[in-house]
Amino acid sequence: MSIVTKLEHPLLQHKLTLLRNKETNSKDFRDLTKEIAMLMAYEVTREFPLEDIEIETPICKTLSKKISGKTVAIVPILRAGLGMVDGVLEIVPAAKVGHIGLYRNEETLQPVEYYLKLPKDIDKRTVIITEPMLATGGSIVAAVDLLKARGVKDIKVMSLVVAEPGAKTVEEAHPDIEIFTVGHDAELNEHGYITPGLGDAGDRLFGTK
Template sequence: MKDNVVVIDHPLIQHKLSIMRNRGTASGKFRHLLKEISLLMGYEATRDLPTTYRSIETPMEAMDAPVLSGKKMCLFSVLRAGDGLLSGLLELVPSARVGHIGLYRDPKTLEAVEYFFKAPKQLNERLCLVVDPMLATGHSASAAIQKVKDHGGKHIRFICLLASPEGLQTLADQHPDVKVYTACIDRACNDKGYILPGIGDAGDRLFGTSNREH
């Protein structure tokens, strides 16, 4: 499992994450911090993108300059909380294509239930970054990744703000080919599938809605 997990423990990310964890942090501040963190995490998750060289003219002379090669990457947001990471990554890579995966967690079984899927074409030729702030039980993430694979995705990475050991194990078991990028591995999940100590329900905190279950 460890070989497939990258913990991005940059001090700026950890500082911003601590503010997000605080229950008193307002939704607007929470959204802004998640966007900032996604930009920083995006640098690491795209560190090895392939490049080629193109002839350009600088104000001084001609040169062969490195540019990205291949099909534009695809960012998959796991609705609804995934949109909090998506906004920052799109700012980093504005040319990326975007897909959406609608999933909700059954409160009794904790299994993922799909209600929406929309993806760009030619996924087999694109790097696909699946994004969701929380990797808790791993069921939703695993279902989202499988959906991308079912539509041709072959080069897939998963980006989350927080991960639990249980969620990481689920992905390692079901999708050992997918690398996970996270800012922190927290202690565990509780019996309702929330990460501890965590940040609460990421979607509720992003959008100012309320969930009394946790």
């Protein structure tokens, strides 16, 4: 069973097409990324457990549902993962936000850690890693390694586009995590970029082409 769930909602697929288009400017790219992340968060949290609590409406007392015991942390992989954080916070406003700084060595294509700041109670939270492009899978594997070393047991990944080779790398290293994506592409080019992909998400988010 694949650990990757591709979200097929028409709004998500439409917005992904706009993201892929090289003519989409940075402002629109940022807005679309936030919108997609918000819609994805709705699906990522779908299986959160519920419990009954008693409340009082303007009419009478009643039993109603609330999320049971789930505290969430959003952990973007810097820098591109920041573009998805606000969208998730629209759905889960009480979530805490940590940061993992990784960059890819252009020769080895391996991730190099340069920054780590996490909530003190990270081990008690469901962690949603945001990383727009899951290409080789190295950054996700490194991020999950860091989180598991700190006791995190429930980890989900949100990526705009996932490449099949990267998905296999993550699955081999961490078959227990879930990956949610809108686009599932087949290949990487000789530079390690997803094909057809959408280019460098960080450059397109922040206008640093």
